[in-house]
Amino acid sequence: MGIILGDHQYGKAENRIVRIVRDTPRHEIRDVNVSSCLRGRFDEAHLTGDQGAVLPTDTQKQTSYAFAKTVGLASLERYAYALATHFVDDVEPVDQARVELEEFAWERVSVGGEEHDFSWVRKGQEVRTVAVTYDAEGTWITGGLKDLVVLKSSGSEFHGFLKDEYTVLEPTSDRIMATSLVAKWRFGAVDVATFDFDAAYAAIKTALVETFAGFHSLALQQTLYEMGKAAIEAVPELVEVRLSAPNKHHFTYDLAPFGIENANEVFHADDRPYGLIQASVTTDDAPPAGPAWQQYSGLV
Amino acid sequence: MGIILGDHQYGKAENRIVRIVRDTPRHEIRDVNVSSCLRGRFDEAHLTGDQGAVLPTDTQKQTSYAFAKTVGLASLERYAYALATHFVDDVEPVDQARVELEEFAWERVSVGGEEHDFSWVRKGQEVRTVAVTYDAEGTWITGGLKDLVVLKSSGSEFHGFLKDEYTVLEPTSDRIMATSLVAKWRFGAVDVATFDFDAAYAAIKTALVETFAGFHSLALQQTLYEMGKAAIEAVPELVEVRLSAPNKHHFTYDLAPFGIENANEVFHADDRPYGLIQASVTTDDAPPAGPAWQQYSGLV
Amino acid sequence: MGIILGDHQYGKAENRIVRIVRDTPRHEIRDVNVSSCLRGRFDEAHLTGDQGAVLPTDTQKQTSYAFAKTVGLASLERYAYALATHFVDDVEPVDQARVELEEFAWERVSVGGEEHDFSWVRKGQEVRTVAVTYDAEGTWITGGLKDLVVLKSSGSEFHGFLKDEYTVLEPTSDRIMATSLVAKWRFGAVDVATFDFDAAYAAIKTALVETFAGFHSLALQQTLYEMGKAAIEAVPELVEVRLSAPNKHHFTYDLAPFGIENANEVFHADDRPYGLIQASVTTDDAPPAGPAWQQYSGLV
Amino acid sequence: MGIILGDHQYGKAENRIVRIVRDTPRHEIRDVNVSSCLRGRFDEAHLTGDQGAVLPTDTQKQTSYAFAKTVGLASLERYAYALATHFVDDVEPVDQARVELEEFAWERVSVGGEEHDFSWVRKGQEVRTVAVTYDAEGTWITGGLKDLVVLKSSGSEFHGFLKDEYTVLEPTSDRIMATSLVAKWRFGAVDVATFDFDAAYAAIKTALVETFAGFHSLALQQTLYEMGKAAIEAVPELVEVRLSAPNKHHFTYDLAPFGIENANEVFHADDRPYGLIQASVTTDDAPPAGPAWQQYSGLV
Incomplete structure (x- = not known):
């Protein structure tokens, strides 16, 4: 009997990103919790400690925040897809990436019957969820709520x-x-x-x-x-x-x-x-x- | 130097009471968390174990549920006041009672643009709080949210x-x-x-x-x-x-x-x-x- | 395109059972959180509302508490196995049962250097987990901690x-x-x-x-x-x-x-x-x- | 009737500080949650927005981490006292400071019967608490657990x-x-x-x-x-x-x-x-x- 490595994956969980769009006086807000998970050829990291194939979880964090600006969060699914395809297409040892989002919804404060431009109260009701998985075989998109x-x-x-x-x-x-x-x-x-x-x-x-x-x-x-x-x-x-x-x-x-x-x-x-x-x-x-x-x- | 009993109090915390008013096809709902606290002459319970002055916390629970029917929860403050005055006025060793409530708000489900008669979704936003304290000196009422x-x-x-x-x-x-x-x-x-x-x-x-x-x-x-x-x-x-x-x-x-x-x-x-x-x-x-x-x- | 029922399962989650063995002055304690899950031929419950094949989750609760006495909790795994086999072997529509346990560990209080017979302090460290799955094909046992x-x-x-x-x-x-x-x-x-x-x-x-x-x-x-x-x-x-x-x-x-x-x-x-x-x-x-x-x- | 400012206080809550003493191969660890609260002459901050008397909560955070090195955490109470006296004695508008600590205890891992020099498992039992309050009238120290x-x-x-x-x-x-x-x-x-x-x-x-x-x-x-x-x-x-x-x-x-x-x-x-x-x-x-x-x- 020998002992071998089985399935494995890693990533950065729960990046708490808030994105404000403020190109006009009336701002927009997206408030999300982003987790990225990479699956691929990371065996050596486990077996010998060689990290040559491991993109640090810190890098995944930086990328999540950077894409919040460059891709934006106007669409949760397109943001997740952009992240997932980036990790697979641009990082050689990555075979599959999964990006999971939770969204916390806000509603505009009404002041004297008028919607305020940049003030919100958190809705507090359900949390919306998104998961995008991408590899050479295709793309899988799920949505949800909890x-x-x-x-x-x-x-x-x-x-x-x-x-x-x-x-x-x-x-x-x-x-x-x-x-x-x-x-x-x-x-x-x-x-x-x-x-x-x-x-x-x-x-x-x-x-x-x-x-x-x-x-x-x-x-x-x-x-x-x-x-x-x-x-x-x-x-x-x-x-x-x-x-x-x-x-x-x-x-x-x-x-x-x-x-x-x-x-x-x-x-x-x-x-x-x-x-x-x-x-x-x-x-x-x-x-x-x-x-x-x-x-x-x-x-x- | 001697050792003596200082301040003390007891009660039943977090009775999770849901009250439905269903006298008509259009129901009403109140969803609360009720805690009652009694202050008074309970020294013997601490000093000798004699419980003769102690109304059980189980009794306080029963009373909270009973009053949810007989007094009702149409007004949180009047319900709390009824409970507090009952404990002080009707239970001899009790000098002061404090009743604290949390309320979880619900909103009616809208089905095809019409408010449903007996279905709700929890609002999930702030929790409303109420505290009524009553003794021979008077009544103190506070409200709040969190x-x-x-x-x-x-x-x-x-x-x-x-x-x-x-x-x-x-x-x-x-x-x-x-x-x-x-x-x-x-x-x-x-x-x-x-x-x-x-x-x-x-x-x-x-x-x-x-x-x-x-x-x-x-x-x-x-x-x-x-x-x-x-x-x-x-x-x-x-x-x-x-x-x-x-x-x-x-x-x-x-x-x-x-x-x-x-x-x-x-x-x-x-x-x-x-x-x-x-x-x-x-x-x-x-x-x-x-x-x-x-x-x-x-x-x- | 038609719409059909896919996988489904149901059970009673988080029965908080504490079992004391008190046959001698020195008691023993087991403190567990028991969840039972049944998989089988429950399609009609979903499709037509006919509950004829559904053993109520309340019954599963009663059984979990009853077995805590009759089977006992001296072995978490044997308790779980007894429950799982009961549901599959004795309840006709059930094809597979899974019983999951969490155990909260206690250690005896030491009084003056002597272990106390019936007083404990909760260890508070890791939670032990057990899952037993049973069907006609076999038995699968996993353990764990968190x-x-x-x-x-x-x-x-x-x-x-x-x-x-x-x-x-x-x-x-x-x-x-x-x-x-x-x-x-x-x-x-x-x-x-x-x-x-x-x-x-x-x-x-x-x-x-x-x-x-x-x-x-x-x-x-x-x-x-x-x-x-x-x-x-x-x-x-x-x-x-x-x-x-x-x-x-x-x-x-x-x-x-x-x-x-x-x-x-x-x-x-x-x-x-x-x-x-x-x-x-x-x-x-x-x-x-x-x-x-x-x-x-x-x-x- | 006029409206006036009543009691007020502010500070930085829940600085999660871990202090390792590593002067010898056998390390020591203290793991604490530090909150500092200042009471004093901050009326203008509330009434006009003038922050001239307000030492930022960020500064309180920096100080808490700095003192973890310079004062150390060998004694929780002396660390808290050092912080509290610093805020009152060195920051002019501060009349009273309160420093609250929670401590999470660790025990050394035992490897092959020997205590390890720098590895620990969190005990997970009670949390120890400390509060030191200091002003011109004196010092008040409380301890506790939860x-x-x-x-x-x-x-x-x-x-x-x-x-x-x-x-x-x-x-x-x-x-x-x-x-x-x-x-x-x-x-x-x-x-x-x-x-x-x-x-x-x-x-x-x-x-x-x-x-x-x-x-x-x-x-x-x-x-x-x-x-x-x-x-x-x-x-x-x-x-x-x-x-x-x-x-x-x-x-x-x-x-x-x-x-x-x-x-x-x-x-x-x-x-x-x-x-x-x-x-x-x-x-x-x-x-x-x-x-x-x-x-x-x-x-x-």
Whole structure:
């Protein structure tokens, strides 16, 4: 038996870049967290310590900030693509690069009913995510969001489930359903240079949220499938949507000992444990995912 | 030398209560984190273990949930006041009670342009805070907010400061100013039963944010004072505003080594350390604060 | 084009179970966070809302707590295996189950030099992890640890790296190397019923830490490979070790403006960004990994 | 009614300083988080924006790192005292300075049974805290710890408590008692230059933990008082100890529906809500606390 090096990768994680466009009195802002990950022929760095094939993570950082100026962040996806292709095309030992972004959204402060030119308040709602992976075989682009907390106080049932000797749960035809949604979606063939990713993002978020709200749910599983389907229908360039939904339990609080009726009006929002449902919805002609879902931090 | 018991208090912290009003098809929601703290004659519990004067923290929890139904949460302040007065007036050894609330705001989902009756998305912006302290001497009500992240990309200077042998900072007449604001305000004499605290909250938040945005700043210190002043001017029932502002540093990134000009367009948003500025703004005839600022967790 | 359901799974995450063995005056404690994940024929739950094949996550919770008594937690791996096989063997629609554990370690309080029978202080160092995956094809067992923070103030170099036009980093032959290690390892053929997983854990942790300390490092990449190799050499039942190491940068602070020499004595421990290095070390005859690395939360 | 400036203060929070002593092959390490807070005549900065009296927070940062070299961190308290006195004595508008430290402890890696010269693993248990406040009236020194998680699986009762109409809790004579302790202590007259604060810290921690373990508890309140008393008895220079103890509830899990007996063997460790008990224990001749307890972040 011998011991050998397996998969490996490295990069610079969480560059906190804020880009202001100030060519006119009315500024624009993009606030992102950028991580770059290189995959390639770095075996010697591990096996002998020879760093001759290793572009330092510090260099990747400098490049991320430099591209924030030269490429700009008007489009998150085009910025990520520019970085990824640079690393692969210009740095010899790099075979594949993945650039991951988180975006923190801001909205303009309104002063006396007028939008302010250069003052913002952080929206604080969901975080938008982007990942672009590039190698000699092609380009894979995924989008997503996380920390989108939604709740409905009616229109959610759960009954008819499988029972065994450890089942004590009562079926219900009216409960609170709430989750902190994580969604990721994979684009099929799109022209990186021209596709309107921001419009797609808005349409997908709307489809997800409206379906969560409007669809009468027999289970969180069913709602997730409908949400994924609605997203693909809203943006035909999508070939897959993946959804992760912790079931944030809201338990009807027992007020009977105090002679108080509680008709689903007072709930305890519990922390842990929580149900966790995950599902993928795809088109039936989706191309192979390749490295699209191989997250930077996913190797370990 | 003898050893004696000093100040002491106890209660139940972080009851995560969600209250749905569902008397009509259009539901309402309040989502709060409730902590109750009792101060009084509990010496024996500490000195001998005799719990005869100690109303269990579990009982305080039950009461918090019960009052969410019987009193309701339509007004956060009236709910807190009802709890506090109950503990002092109805539980003999209790001399003073403090009830603290955090509120997590939700906004209705819009489906096809129509507000949905019972589905919400968490706003995710600032957390509203309330504290009511009650004893035989009176009632003290404070409001507040936290986690309100604001940024302006112009209109902020910092120069003319004191220098010593450790000063290397360069003065600037144009920088990013950003903070994650914590604000607390103290009401003077208001009628708890009728005062419109929600309207006051909205007016104060507007005053704080508009002043942050609109006031040309020579320093964060100056901006804080103006914000506090604007809040008091907006809601004359206020007698004091306290503000805590971490200076979330955004450093202009040095791109000169790459021959790239960076005219305050690309910034690194740093984590630590950070400047931390705190100030109180009061009316010149403010009544004594009494226990208004004595937070539950503030004893230790 | 049609839209179809892809991969899906569900379960109960983060059951916070504490198990006390108190058959004698000297108690024992196990403190774990248990997540169970079921994979199988749950399509109807997604497609039509029919829950007939869905064992509720609440039932999985009850089972996790019940097994903490009946199976016990003396061995984390045997507990996880018992749960996983129960779900697959006893619940018809389940094809594969994965049980993941985190363990929080406690050490006995010493009172006057004597170990106390039933009082502990939480160690607070690394968190131990376990994952058991079971289906008709076999059993896959992985172990691991996370949050193990190590630092060496010498014996670490970094030079001879690749340079491009964005490279400004200076090479160094003496720097602080620090990381918050995440490690996972995969066992080959072991007898679940009898293998001493606790001894293996201790041996692997020792191998990782001693190698980090003792190996003179030309780069974090090299150190990681050596750590993985040492772990496999220490426990021959291992067939693969995966390591994730954020390079927690400690920058030598520039005190020259104050006429103070700083010969690698005063450092700023920076938060973000950070280098992130990940690598796998395997035996050259390792069996296929199958679902061993398919984490519960890894689908999305 | 006029509006005026009230209390105000500012400083630099969370300088993450790591100090290595490397004069011999066997290095030493101190890893701290330093915050400095200045109080004084800074009104103009707030009222007019004139920064002439404001020493920048950046300068405070530089000073903190410089003193880490010139004063050193061999004694946390003497380092904090040196910083605080420097700010007050050397910076004209400063009336009072407070320096707060958190220390993260490391232990040497053992390689083959030998302590390594320059490699450490972070202990990960409690965080030690220090605060030194200095002005023309004197010096106030407090120590403390936080995040010390302790648990006892027997020797803890809770009964005989006060009941009202919301009381449903059952009394118990055997329960798990667990907390994540925060403790702070105030020193009376000690010679900053020579007092052995490290020895005092060790003695206090031992007293707190041994009392938690060894004292048969009728309530967490009683245990806290005994812990504070034991600390003062162990270190006679103490004049006050303040303790904050969240009651981390461990609920006996109901396995009766499955015909399984659970004699306090399987517990659910709940997150929220939690009881929160706070108490001060003092000597009967303790001098006034002055600003000793006025934490940097405590104004708001």
